[in-house]
Amino acid sequence: MHLLVFPSEKAAAAALARQIADRLKAKPDLVLGLPTGRTPIPLYRELVALHRCGEADFSRAATFNLDEFVGVGPEHPGSYRHFMQQHLFAHINLPPERIGFMNGLAANADAECARYEGTIRDAGGIDVMLLGIGTNGHIGFNEPARELQARSHRVTLHGTTRRANASLFGNDPSRVPLAALSMGMATILDAREIVLLAMGKSKARCVERVVSGPLTTRVPASFLQLHRRVALVLDRPAASSLSS
Numbered sequence: 001m002h003l004l005v006f007p008s009e010k011a012a013a014a015a016l017a018r019q020i021a022d023r024l025k026a027k028p029d030l031v032l033g034l035p036t037g038r039t040p041i042p043l044y045r046e047l048v049a050l051h052r053c054g055e056a057d058f059s060r061a062a063t064f065n066l067d068e069f070v071g072v073g074p075e076h077p078g079s080y081r082h083f084m085q086q087h088l089f090a091h092i093n094l095p096p097e098r099i100g101f102m103n104g105l106a107a108n109a110d111a112e113c114a115r116y117e118g119t120i121r122d123a124g125g126i127d128v129m130l131l132g133i134g135t136n137g138h139i140g141f142n143e144p145a146r147e148l149q150a151r152s153h154r155v156t157l158h159g160t161t162r163r164a165n166a167s168l169f170g171n172d173p174s175r176v177p178l179a180a181l182s183m184g185m186a187t188i189l190d191a192r193e194i195v196l197l198a199m200g201k202s203k204a205r206c207v208e209r210v211v212s213g214p215l216t217t218r219v220p221a222s223f224l225q226l227h228r229r230v231a232l233v234l235d236r237p238a239a240s241s242l243s244s
């Protein structure tokens, strides 16, 4: 794993945004996998800034988000689709038809997940998968469990994860949906390159387990150790449990 430790969240976001802009120049039809959460917000802000000054052109790119809550539609203020619109999509020139998302209102979750896998395949796979990480080591909504699912699937969310997402639902964890649709571990690991972002002291322990711990379904992100091309973009507090 390639570790990149930055003096601040902003410095990390600026450096990563610059790298993505460079990738877009080299491959205008770049396929990006995207996370939600607080962590990528500064990155999205930097990408918007680069787009505004003509440095990042998304006109031929495509994106696939990692996950979506079950039971909320794209217009719902708590949905991840809405989050992405607000923080990124509304401010860049990515054609709406190239925004890949799972539909939280789909009547048949299995069919919706199979459709999503198909659209990722049809796009030629994901070039760069950006990830955040939950404090319990989850990626996407692949929660710690005795078994992990390889492909996109419906997930029952843990209490900690629902609490962590409460800000999207009026700070009321009981309003956070009980389930979500998520890319599976193999869907994530199929990406040609993976960049995991983790910021702040609350992520230090799980970052340490991802980097140095055993592969375990109890820390889904530990499976990133199996990938040939993974970078961890950290600030100093998130890197504070790693031995130098």
Ligand code: GLP
Residues within 6 Å of the ligand: 035, 036, 037, 038, 039, 040, 066, 067, 131, 132, 133, 134, 135, 138, 139, 140, 141, 161, 164, 165
């Ligand atoms: C959610 C998302 C994850 C994200 C995690 C961390 O549970 N499903 O994809 O990585 O939150 O969020 P944050 O960046 O706010 O710590």
